[in-house]
Amino acid sequence: MRQNTKKLLPHLAIFLALTAGNAAFASELDHREFEATLHVPYKAAAQNEARAFTLEFDYPYVTTAQDISWRVELVGPNGHVVQRWNGVQRLFKNAVKVDVKWNGRADPISNPDGTYQVRMQAVANDAPLAGKADKSAAGIDAALAAGGADVIEQTWELSVGKTAAPAMPAFQALNTSKPARTAAKTQDQLSVQTMAPATGSLPYTVYLANLHSQTNHSDGGGPVGSCSGSQAPLSAPFGPSDAFAYAKGRGLDMLMTSEHNHMFDGSSGTNTSANPATAKALYQSGLTAAADFNAANPNFLAVYGMEWGVINNGGHLNIFNSSDLLGWEYNSSGQLIADILTEKTDYAGLYTMMRQRGYVGQFNHPSTSGQFLVGGVPLGYSADGDQAMALCEVLNTSAFSVNTTETETGRSNFEAACQKALESGFHVAFSTNQDNHCANWGASYTNRTGILIPTGTPLTQDSFVAAVKARRVFASMDKNSQLVLTANGHVMGERFANSGALNLVANYANTAGQTVSTVSIIEGVPGRNGTPTEVSSTASTTITPANGEHYYYAKVTQSDGKILWSAPVWVTQGGAGDSVQPTVSAAESGTSGTIVVSANASDNVGVTMVEFYVDNVLKASSNVAPYSASINSTTLANGSHSLVARAYDAAGNVGVSTAVAFSVNNSTVDSTPPAVTAAESGSSGAITLSASASDNVGVSTVEFYVDNVLKGTDSTAPYALTLDSLTLSNASHALTARAYDAANNSTLSAPVNFTVSNVAAVQRIVNPGFESGAASWTASTGVITTDAGQAAHGGSWKAWLNGYGAAHTDSVYQQVAIPAAATSATLKFWLKVVSAETTTTGAFDTLKVQVRSSSGAVLATLATYSNLNKGATFVEKSFDLSAYKGQTVRVYFEGVEGSTVATSFVLDDVTLSTQ
Known part of the structure; x- marks a missing residue:
């Protein structure tokens, strides 16, 4: 008996669709960061308090060897440094660990009981090509001082000697979702206990x-x-x-x-071939x-x-x-992923x-x-x-x-x-x-x-x-x-x-x-x-x-x-709280390029934020005095504008400045649209749409319209697009091209009329949807079926190969003659793969799509599908068979199933169209 296998979890099928043809992994700049951690045992077993501190350094995606300059300080309860260690550690690709040993305190007088701190600072620098890094204390101090914001600091406490435990208020632990279980309690009793508040808490x-x-x-x-x-x-x-x-x-x-x-496109970088619908x-x-x-x-x-x-x-x-x-990433078609x-x-x-x-x-x-x-x-x-x-x-x-x-x-x-x-x-x-x-x-x-x-x-x-x-x-x-x-x-x-x-x-x-x-x-x-x-x-x-x-x-x-x-x-x-508004005044400098907006603001408690509005639109903000920000003048139109600053305090009080008028004079504004003409060649098969476009600055893209319907774009000269004539009716059509420049100026070309004359397609497959049962097909027993275990793509009949959960081979084929005079021959079919396999790497069950001779010899294997292609819906497949014009061939499907877990290959609506 066939097994009705479970549907594939959606993300596995999506993974295959996203990553096909795009194995890009690391966008290193986005993920490159020096990491440093410090482990400090809080208490020591030895009487003299000796213990070891562990430093660990890592630098994912780093491209060159690094010298890690580090310093560790043990700080006593009085804030004085008890002991200092430092060093330089070479790092590349693999994480490294450094153990720092403290031999313990010499005596309780110089190192009294109490809570100490262990403080680590570390910074990474490109390793010198020749010679060694300066490992002296002065050299390490200099490296850390020069590191600025790149220095990582970690601090942990440790306990030395005996310290009096602080007095703690009586407090009963709040209820948790998992109360202590006893053998006598039922699940219902446990649920009741979970819902009951802790007494006195x-x-x-x-x-x-x-x-x-x-x-x-x-x-x-x-x-x-x-x-x-x-x-x-x-x-x-x-x-x-x-x-x-x-x-x-x-x-x-x-x-x-x-x-x-940003990884839903199957890449740490940008997968320009990603389908946004798949990522979403x-x-x-x-x-x-x-x-x-x-x-x-x-x-x-x-x-x-x-x-x-x-x-x-x-x-x-x-x-x-x-x-x-x-997200922020776009594919090559300009679609947001x-x-x-x-x-x-x-x-x-x-x-x-x-x-x-x-x-x-x-x-x-x-x-x-x-x-x-x-x-x-x-x-x-x-x-x-x-x-x-x-x-x-x-x-x-x-x-x-x-x-x-x-x-x-x-x-x-x-x-x-x-x-x-x-x-x-x-x-x-x-x-x-x-x-x-x-x-x-x-x-x-x-x-x-x-x-x-x-x-x-x-x-x-x-x-x-x-x-x-x-x-x-x-x-x-x-x-x-x-x-x-x-x-x-x-x-x-x-x-x-x-x-x-x-x-x-x-x-x-x-x-x-x-x-x-x-x-x-x-x-x-x-x-x-x-x-x-x-x-x-x-x-x-x-x-x-x-x-x-x-x-x-x-x-x-x-x-x-x-x-x-x-x-x-x-x-x-302070009773009702702070109700005093900040005071604020605004200023502006510059007419083009970078415009600087600034404000003087003060408050009885403190200013938390200043916002800058131009023509009542928020353009920038600052929360550090002196409050200022930069604005690109090209984001503003030429002419007069009004600046207002709004200052906030922590209580939410707002002070508003008087308006300051200023002017913008951007000297280079591109207002010249491109010039563009369109052309078309061909009346059947693949037709070519092309355009000649020029601009005083530069053409950014050209769009191609047929009968006012957008058919595609091209952003690289010579601007052209190939279109399948079968997507158009046999009739007269009008082509126009619209060219854009970087300033978004555009021009629409004059229309170019052309005619499509496609030869009517001839269907060579007989009984393509299996609705006449096995007529015209040769198949293994039980393959062509109306079994309700798997739905057909259309109608009631389909070809259901495998799905037994045991070693088994199924096949179905039809012999077809492709005329020598055909200009095209296209094989299409709908396929659904349903599998109980959970692996994402092993292709244990396969379906081969083949072209065979009239005697059964394999001429070509067009594709091989497997349990890795499993999904919940039918997917249409298409192949060009024009290489077999003038021949009589078999369109052959062969499914081979392993010995343990079931995989079903469901075929329907198989067509071979010639023109």
């Missing part, structure tokens, strides 16, 4: 998430046994459904597969996979979205709830679009410099961005870890960059994720992002997004720990006005016996662009803030060194 349930990972919808999904880095886009065996199932099996409540938005369908298939998994697994949330942007001169961010694919255009490095524009659509995002592994530029400012603030961006990754484990025992030591800390975002004015909470590219989703380490959802509210995409927008989120390196900051009864994530005293409480709980080593309450000022400071080292502290805007968050280090970060609270101190 806050009315929230904690769901543990990994909100950053990849699958084979981009460059992830590599097998753990062989994964060592990014996968070639859309090539790995494991997709979103695999990832969701794996994460659920490892105890997570939530997993986001965040696929790189792949994104939609991921959304469907998440929805289907959620329907089948109500206690788990599968989230599918995208990681937008590039690393180099960009910055990655996750978008959690986009229903459309966003995405649903919505978002320019590659235009973060201000992206934020605006996200705010308008209600999308919410996360800054991924942010850097303090060179990323997320708005108005030229790293992590630059905009009001739209503040609404759109809700989370900031404070810690990531190694993106290419293959660890499955939650013991990964490669980790990066981004707290300084998240603090920069908070100081810029963003209202973001901390998250911690794993950025898994290998098939170990959520299993490389114990870190989790904790999401607080009101108890009794089902875990859904909507409740998750609502919690993120409310910033009810904490980051923990320990999946058994929780940290919730409250302030005068308000829960972390809230923004509120306050007068008088403010009581801040770091509520901590651990269900596995861990205790707290240190607590820190951090204070900052939104929009100040300064440095936050510690205001308290106790878990419960009462302060009276100065009037104005503040944010506070708690940071807890456990006795095992694992850290937790609460979400901030944002406090407007």
